Amino acid sequence: MNPFRDIIIIGAGPAGLSAAVAAAGYGLDVLALDEQPTLGGQIYRNIESASDHTLAILGPDYSQGLALIERFRNSTAEYLGNAIVWRIDPNGNICFSRQGKSMEINAKHILIATGAMERPVPFAGWTLPGVMGAGAVDANFKSSNMVPQGPVVLAGSGPLLLYTAVHLVSFGVAIAAVLDTTPLCNILPCMPVLPKALRRPDYLLKGLGMMVNLKLAGIRYVRGVTEYQAHGSDCLDHVSFKTSGSSGTLDAAVLVVHEGIVPRCDLTRQIGIAHLWDPIQRYWYPKTTTLGRTEMKAIHVAGDGAFVHGGVAAQLKGSLAAMDIAEALMALPKQNKNGVARRIKQQLYRELAPRPFVDALYKPRPNLYRLPPDTLVCRCEAVTAGDIQQAIAEGCRDPNEIKAMTRSGMGQCQGRMCGLALAEITTDFLKLEPSDLNSLSIRPPVRNISLSELAGLSLLETTPP
Amino acid sequence: MKRADVIIIGAGLMGSATALWLARAGKKVLLLEKAHHPCHASAVNAGGVRRLNRALAEIPLSVAAMKLWHRLPSIVGSDCGFEPVGQVRIAPDDTAMALFEQRVDQVRTLGFDHEELVTAAEIKRLVPAYAGSCCGGIVSRDDGYALPARTLRAFFNAACSAGAESVTRCSVADISPAKNGFTVVSEDGRRFNSEVVINCAGAWGNRIAGLVNDHLPMEPAGLSMMVSARMPRFITPVVGVHGRKLSFKQPANGTVVIGGAHRAILDMATENAVIDFSEMKQSAETVLEHFPVMKHATIVRCWAGIEGLMSDGLPAIGESPTIPGLFHVCGFSAHGFQLSPMVGRLAASLAMGRKPEVSLEVFSVKRFGEIGD
Numbered sequence: 001m002n003p004f005r006d007i008i009i010i011g012a013g014p015a016g017l018s019a020a021v022a023a024a025g026y027g028l029d030v031l032a033l034d035e036q037p038t039l040g041g042q043i044y045r046n047i048e049s050a051s052d053h054t055l056a057i058l059g060p061d062y063s064q065g066l067a068l069i070e071r072f073r074n075s076t077a078e079y080l081g082n083a084i085v086w087r088i089d090p091n092g093n094i095c096f097s098r099q100g101k102s103m104e105i106n107a108k109h110i111l112i113a114t115g116a117m118e119r120p121v122p123f124a125g126w127t128l129p130g131v132m133g134a135g136a137v138d139a140n141f142k143s144s145n146m147v148p149q150g151p152v153v154l155a156g157s158g159p160l161l162l163y164t165a166v167h168l169v170s171f172g173v174a175i176a177a178v179l180d181t182t183p184l185c186n187i188l189p190c191m192p193v194l195p196k197a198l199r200r201p202d203y204l205l206k207g208l209g210m211m212v213n214l215k216l217a218g219i220r221y222v223r224g225v226t227e228y229q230a231h232g233s234d235c236l237d238h239v240s241f242k243t244s245g246s247s248g249t250l251d252a253a254v255l256v257v258h259e260g261i262v263p264r265c266d267l268t269r270q271i272g273i274a275h276l277w278d279p280i281q282r283y284w285y286p287k288t289t290t291l292g293r294t295e296m297k298a299i300h301v302a303g304d305g306a307f308v309h310g311g312v313a314a315q316l317k318g319s320l321a322a323m324d325i326a327e328a329l330m331a332l333p334k335q336n337k338n339g340v341a342r343r344i345k346q347q348l349y350r351e352l353a354p355r356p357f358v359d360a361l362y363k364p365r366p367n368l369y370r371l372p373p374d375t376l377v378c379r380c381e382a383v384t385a386g387d388i389q390q391a392i393a394e395g396c397r398d399p400n401e402i403k404a405m406t407r408s409g410m411g412q413c414q415g416r417m418c419g420l421a422l423a424e425i426t427t428d429f430l431k432l433e434p435s436d437l438n439s440l441s442i443r444p445p446v447r448n449i450s451l452s453e454l455a456g457l458s459l460l461e462t463t464p465p
Numbered sequence: 466m467k468r469a470d471v472i473i474i475g476a477g478l479m480g481s482a483t484a485l486w487l488a489r490a491g492k493k494v495l496l497l498e499k500a501h502h503p504c505h506a507s508a509v510n511a512g513g514v515r516r517l518n519r520a521l522a523e524i525p526l527s528v529a530a531m532k533l534w535h536r537l538p539s540i541v542g543s544d545c546g547f548e549p550v551g552q553v554r555i556a557p558d559d560t561a562m563a564l565f566e567q568r569v570d571q572v573r574t575l576g577f578d579h580e581e582l583v584t585a586a587e588i589k590r591l592v593p594a595y596a597g598s599c600c601g602g603i604v605s606r607d608d609g610y611a612l613p614a615r616t617l618r619a620f621f622n623a624a625c626s627a628g629a630e631s632v633t634r635c636s637v638a639d640i641s642p643a644k645n646g647f648t649v650v651s652e653d654g655r656r657f658n659s660e661v662v663i664n665c666a667g668a669w670g671n672r673i674a675g676l677v678n679d680h681l682p683m684e685p686a687g688l689s690m691m692v693s694a695r696m697p698r699f700i701t702p703v704v705g706v707h708g709r710k711l712s713f714k715q716p717a718n719g720t721v722v723i724g725g726a727h728r729a730i731l732d733m734a735t736e737n738a739v740i741d742f743s744e745m746k747q748s749a750e751t752v753l754e755h756f757p758v759m760k761h762a763t764i765v766r767c768w769a770g771i772e773g774l775m776s777d778g779l780p781a782i783g784e785s786p787t788i789p790g791l792f793h794v795c796g797f798s799a800h801g802f803q804l805s806p807m808v809g810r811l812a813a814s815l816a817m818g819r820k821p822e823v824s825l826e827v828f829s830v831k832r833f834g835e836i837g838d
Contacts (some may be wrong), residue, residue, distance in 0.1 A: 087742065095742060104742070272737065395622055398502040404509075404614030407718070412694050412765055438501060443766035444740055448694065451762040455749035457742060 001080075001105075004464045005031045007325055008094055008107035009077075010085050010267065013041015014311045015303025016113035017068050019318035020077040026326040030077035031107070033096055035084045039069050041115055042135065043311040045142040054145065057170055061311070062142075068315065086445035088112075088271050092298045092464075095457065097449050103458040109298050109325045112286075113318060114264045116304035118160075119283070120417045121259045121368055122377045122385070124229040130236025134164040134258035141167070148254040150174030153239045155228045156258040157182040158362045162210040164256060169217045176250045177220040179241050181259075183365045184224050190360035197357035204354065222248075226367065230255050260364060263305045266416060269442035271299060277435035280359050281308065283420065284439060290345065292321030300325055309352055316348040369424035377425070378418040380411020385425060392429050399423055399440050412448055415440045469495040469630070471816055472649050472659040474637050474673050477507030478613075479794050479801065480665035481620040482809020483816070485541070488627035490817060495657055496621075496629050497649070499636035499669070503617060505736070506667050506801070509770040511690055511712060511724040512613050513703055514803045516579050517552040517605035518568075522779060522827040523804070524577055529823045530807035531579075531607065540806070543619035546612030548717060551702035553591055555602040561707040562600040569603060579605045594699045597706060597755040610703055610714055613802065620809070632657075637666075640676045646790060661816045663792045668773035670781070670795025677788045682776035682833055683796045687729030687738025687769040691745060694763040695719035700756075711751050721762060723752055726799065729769035738769035772799040780804075782812060782828035786835075792816055793830050 007023050009016045012034035023030045040047045044065025047055075055063045072079070080098065087095040092107045118135045125131065134154070140146040151174045154165050165178050197204060214221060228241040240249045262283035265275060273294045275284040285307045292300040302321035303314035323341055326332035371377070373386025383406045391405040399422050402408065408422050409415030415422065423434040445454075471487050473480045476498035484494045502508075514534055516527045538544050556562040569582045583591075585599045625631060632655070639650040646660035666673040668685040696719055703714040710725035727744035731737075745767055752759050775781065775796040785791040794812045797804065811821040 087740075089739065272735075394618060395625075396502075396618065398504070400504065401502050401508070401614060401618070404612075405618060410765075412763070414766060441768075443768045444742075445764060445766065448763045448765055451693065451749050451752060451759050451764055454742075454746060454764055455753050457746045457749075459743055459746065 003103075003105040003460055005029050005105065005107045006329055007031070007109045007111060008033060008105065009111045009113055010094070011041060011113035011115055011303070011305070012036070012039050012079060012081075013113060013115050013303060013314065014043060014065070014068065015115070015305070015314040015318035015321075016041070016111070017072045017318070018315040019111050019113060019302055019322040021068075021071045021075045022319045022322035023326060024075040024077040026322070026331040028326060028329060028331050031105075032077055032079045033083040033085055033094075034079070034081050037081050039072065039079065039081070040065055042139065044069065045139060050142070054142070057167065058142070084447050085267065086447045086449060088267055088299075090271060090296045090298060093460065095445070097447070097453060100453060101456065101458070102449055102453050104460045106460055106464050107298070108329060108464070109300065111292070111321055111325065112267050112299065112301045112305055113303045114267060114305045115314075116261045116308050117264050118258060119260045119262045119364070119420065121257070122371060122375055122418070122421055123227070124372065124375055125231055125236070126257070127376055127379050128230050128232050128236045129234070130232065130253060131230050131255045131257065134160050134256050137164050137168070137256055147171045147173055148256070150254070151176040151250075151252050152254045152256055153177055153179065153250050153252040154256045154258070155179035155181065155225065155239065155241070157365065158258055158260045159207060159358065160261065161258040162207065162214070164258065165219065166210050166213050169214065169219065175219050176252055177222055178214065179225040179228050180221065180223050181225045181228070181365055182223075182362060186361055186363050190357050193356035193360055197354040199353040200350070226365070259368065260362060261304070261308045262420065263308060265305070266414070266442050266446045268301060268305070269439070270444055270446050271296065273299065273301075275439065277433065278307070279433065280363050282364050282424070284434070290320065291324035291341070292317060293324055309355060313348060313351045316344050316351060319344050320348070369421055369428060371425070377421050378408035378411060380413050380417070381407040383408035383418070388422060388425050389429060392426055397426070397430065398438050399426060400438060402426060403440060409440050414442055414446065466656040466658050467495060469493045469657065469659045471495070471661045471663060472497060472647070472657055473663045473665050474649070475503070475665035475667055475669070476621060476631055476633070477503040477505070477665060477667050478617055478620060478805040479667070479797070479808055479812070480663070481617065481624050482805050483663055483665060483794060483812040484624035484629040485620055485627055486810045486813035487816060488624055488629040490813060492817070494624070494629040495659065496624065496631040497635045497637060497651070497657070498631060498633045501633050505771040506797075506799070507617050508614055509768055510613050510802050511722055512610045512802065513552070513712065514547060514611050515552045515605070515608045515703070515800070516803070517603060517608055518554050518705070519800070520778060521571060521575065524572065524575060525823050526804055526807060528577055528579065530804050533806040533810075534611070534803070535607075537619070537806070541619040541623040543615060545616035545619050547609060548611070549607050549609040551591070551604060551606045552608035553588065553602055553604050553702045553704045555588055555592070555595065555597070555704065555706045556600045557598045557706055557708065559600050564707070565601070565603050579607065581606065591702055592700060592704055594756055594758045595704065596757050608703070610716060620805075637673060637676070640673070640791070642788070661790050661792070663794055663812060663816055665794050667795055667797075668771045670773050670793060674793055677785060677791055679785050679787060679793070679830070681781055681793065681796060681830070683773045685731060685733055686772050686774050686799070687731040688724070688772055688799055689727045689729045689738070689740055689744060689748075689767055689769040690722060690724045691748065691764055691767040692723070693721040693759070694765050696721060696762060699758050706755060709751055709755070710748065711755060713752065713756065720765070721759065723748060725751065731771065736771065738771050740767045740769060772797070774798045780828055781830050782808065782815075782825050783830045784815065786831050
């Protein structure tokens with residue numbers, strides 16, 4: 001494999017694939033790396049092998065990925081699956097692991113298109129077997145047609161929770177209840193952005209359609225849930241919940257939780273790009289221009305990893321980033337770029353019209369991280385909310401110091417799971433916002449590799465031609 | 466303008482420890498820290514608490530510091546995670562062993578007996594997982610390791626409880642003589658006044674010295690480390706191998722911390738030390754050669770701290786030759802962690818015009834000759 005490329009795209013989901021197609025179209029030499037064994041990212045996972053039945057169940061949100069992948073297959077872009085990038089640098093060097101071997105390659109431009117992940121939220125019992133994220137339910141179905149055995153309780157907030165509930169109904173899975181934690185007080189603040197959202201009635205109708213669907217299926221739907229807990233000794237046995245006026249328990253074999261989607265920032269953090277804090281959706285996102293350009297010349301970010309806008313927007317953002325890179329590499333004259341970019345930006349604005357409404361409606365509930373002291377926050381290192389509060393009481397303010405004191409975020413996932421919780425617990429305690437403090441440093445390798453693999457790392461010996 | 470008896474620049478371990486002893490002696494202390502929280506050498510070093518194999522000039526200081534390590538709970542209210550598991554240095558060949566013999570003799574001649582020459586069999590007993598060549602070694606049985614973040618927090622908190630006041634996000638831009646001492650001005654224009662100023666700015670010590678036209682022969686360096694996921698316990702003491710870039714230990718939590726002075730790529734403008742993976746590759750090779758048990762170890766992360774290395778490897782501890790009342794306490798050349806509790810006490814004595822309990826003559830800034838403009 002040629003180790004020196006024009007563009008290396010990390011992530012072969014909607015943003016990465018669309019960027020690859022566009023960049024290859026400008027005559028650039030493109031390599032797309034992805035950690036999954038198949039193309040498509042989370043949203044179009046395993047779509048090339050999906051049966052007609054699966055395509056029918058998952059509908060056009062899923063099947064529209066086929067056309068994109070076909071365009072990618074027909075392009076000159078090269079693809080490498082099972083490739084786990086564990087370190088990038090501002091000069092375009094990339095170290096990745098594949099089949100137990102690590103090597104370094106170089107790109108004139110790197111496009112980070114690593115997408116989003118479910119917001120990890122600790123709560124009492126969240127580590128019990130039987131508790132899973134809605135994203136994992138979705139991934140299991142797409143990759144191996146597996147659905148959980150009921151009774152299933154779904155809890156949390158956000159479109160993906162409804163989407164998952166509707167799909168479980170269509171698979172015939174027994175659903176004990178949906179516990180919706182969306183605060184009722186979110187409704188008022190999202191009214192000013194409703195008119196804008198009405199420009200895309202299709203989205204709102206889809207949301208309403210899902211609610212109607214659940215209603216027609218006779219699913220118990222509890223609104224205004226303020227907290228829920230998972231109970232059981234070896235595995236999940238039942239779920240308890242509270243609303244402002246009542247409480248309840250539900251027997252459950254599986255608890256599916258979903259508290260929103262946040263950008264995956266491990267690579268953007270590792271390389272040291274500046275990040276901004278979104279006070280509505282409460283997550284960090286890398287600072288980029290509309291075209292995905294970061295403050296580092298050779299690094300772009302596109303897709304949900306830049307800001308969570310969904311799969312269709314991710315494709316558009318991927319195309320924009322590819323144009324910007326092509327222009328920088330002098331493969332696309334500026335005047336040509338501007339015309340096309342304007343058209344895609346218009347499409348993007350239309351696509352994003354309902355976003356402020358959706359983001360405000362599903363703003364995380366304020367007590368999301370107000371955890372009892374014995375709640376496990378960092379599962380790698382068994383650190384509780386109480387341990388973190390203790391470190392704060394000792395005077396720690398910087399999340400990196402709290403990490404060093406408590407070991408929260410020092411384990412094998414390097415804070416991917418507990419990082420947001422650590423920031424929120426700390427700043428809630430100090431009456432600050434996470435943007436007032438530093439955020440957790442992510443160190444290379446961002447994914448674990450064996451010492452033997454590191455010893456055998458194949459480094460570039462020459463500089464780019 | 467804030468006034469104090471003593472201004473300490475840098476709230477890392479040296480600054481915090483110095484502030485502690487000064488405040489306990491009744492001095493009003495201002496601790497100025499450029500960051501929100503110290504985050505370089507003090508916070509992220511490997512945590513070695515080592516007298517073993519120190520430069521001969523440093524041994525009296527190191528031995529005195531060790532006594533403090535053993536009674537930290539009574540000094541700062543925390544054991545700082547100190548585990549006296551011993552430190553071992555292995556001689557891979559006869560030449561190294563001959564050097565070790567000579568060294569242990571020298572240490573004994575100075576009147577110290579913490580370094581003990583041991584046979585290959587004793588090394589095998591202490592470090593059964595070691596698979597490199599071995600002709601014996603030296604051991605310092607009461608040495609060990611501690612947790613840097615805990616140590617720093619304990620000293621900082623103890624200093625504040627004793628009355629020291631800290632000012633964070635306060636990068637010093639100017640130091641000038643004033644009536645009864647100095648005026649110190651931060652980059653954002655805050656002004657402070659004191660009789661005495663102590664430069665505890667670590668790798669930035671030379672920048673601070675430069676503000677009064679002292680020039681220390683110091684070079685900043687980023688030194689890298691890596692840590693594995695937890696493993697079944699296989700090693701107790703901290704181990705180094707003569708002639709090899711390897712420092713190796715498995716703290717109580719089961720992870721393995723690997724150092725060895727592998728350089729990171731340093732960018733002082735952004736205060737960033739970027740890991741150089743050609744160095745980490747070499748480090749991994751060295752570990753596998755000496756500890757095959759690590760073959761299946763998982764590397765969780767690599768990181769680097771920024772250290773100030775002096776041209777002769779010894780710190781600068783003493784009054785500026787040109788500016789009376791200004792003291793330099795920096796340039797610990799990547800081995801200051803163990804010394805810090807005692808350095809704080811001695812620097813406090815210096816600043817108060819008292820004779821330090823351990824002579825600091827060898828660390829005097831005067832050893833560099835004319836350092837002023």
